[in-house]
Amino acid sequence: MAISRVAGALTLPANFMLIGAMNPCPCGYFGDPVKECTCSMRVISRYQKRISGPLLDRIHIHIEVLRVEYEKLSDDRFGERSAAIRARVEAARQRQRQRFAGSERLMCNGDMGPAEIREVCVLEDAGKGLLRAAMQQLHLTARAYHRILKLARTIADLAGSPSIETAHLAEAIQYRASDSGEARFAYRSANRADPRRRRGLGSPPPGCAPGPRCVLKKPRLIREVGQMV
Numbered sequence: 001m002a003i004s005r006v007a008g009a010l011t012l013p014a015n016f017m018l019i020g021a022m023n024p025c026p027c028g029y030f031g032d033p034v035k036e037c038t039c040s041m042r043v044i045s046r047y048q049k050r051i052s053g054p055l056l057d058r059i060h061i062h063i064e065v066l067r068v069e070y071e072k073l074s075d076d077r078f079g080e081r082s083a084a085i086r087a088r089v090e091a092a093r094q095r096q097r098q099r100f101a102g103s104e105r106l107m108c109n110g111d112m113g114p115a116e117i118r119e120v121c122v123l124e125d126a127g128k129g130l131l132r133a134a135m136q137q138l139h140l141t142a143r144a145y146h147r148i149l150k151l152a153r154t155i156a157d158l159a160g161s162p163s164i165e166t167a168h169l170a171e172a173i174q175y176r177a178s179d180s181g182e183a184r185f186a187y188r189s190a191n192r193a194d195p196r197r198r199r200g201l202g203s204p205p206p207g208c209a210p211g212p213r214c215v216l217k218k219p220r221l222i223r224e225v226g227q228m229v
């Protein structure tokens with residue numbers, strides 16, 4: 001971490017993982033498929049701006065967590081066991097250690113700078129086209145571009161794939177889809193305009209994938225991504 005001020009520059013060691021959670025709005029129901037949010041757009045906007053764009057841009061993965069349906073809570077079946085997930089993560093880390101075996105500075109994909117990303121995160125033509133569309137439609141920054149490539153490489157490592165497939169890239173892009181805050185309002189407006197939604201019934205507005213976030217920030221892109229996954 002480098003801190004530059006008038007009096008000079010100071011470099012301090014910093015390597016940490018930050019995991020945080022927040023509500024989408026003060027009442028907590030913005031985007032919920034069942035219960036309608038009671039906050040005004042201005043209140044939602046002010047609430048979400050409490051985390052600045054530059055700070056959000058530095059967080060690699062953004063995920064909206066949906067309400068858990070009763071059927072899932074009461075399901076007797078278990079999900080994937082932690083031990084199996086751990087084995088998959090360890091195998092991915094091992095691949096990364098081998099990848100950076102000749103380097104003293106790099107340990108894992110997250111350590112890569114732009115030069116290494118260009119060398120390691122090579123995309124097929126379809127992937128290049130998808131990333132170009134995502135950059136334009138989600139108005140992503142250069143930082144987000146590099147984050148997506150690194151994340152796509154890690155998703156490919158977890159899948160045991162030597163190359164970054166389009167599905168890996170599409171998944172990585174989805175984790176940045178919340179970058180575009182204004183589209184949330186588009187969804188909310190559509191949500192209000194549909195009387196079935198006001199009663200908490202019916203389906204999401206046209207062009208919107210089922211589910212609250214309707215990650216619907218940018219419906220067309222998300223549909224394209226969905227078809228590729």
Ligand SMILES: [Zn+2]
Binds near residue numbers: 027029030038
């Ligand atoms: Zn609300």
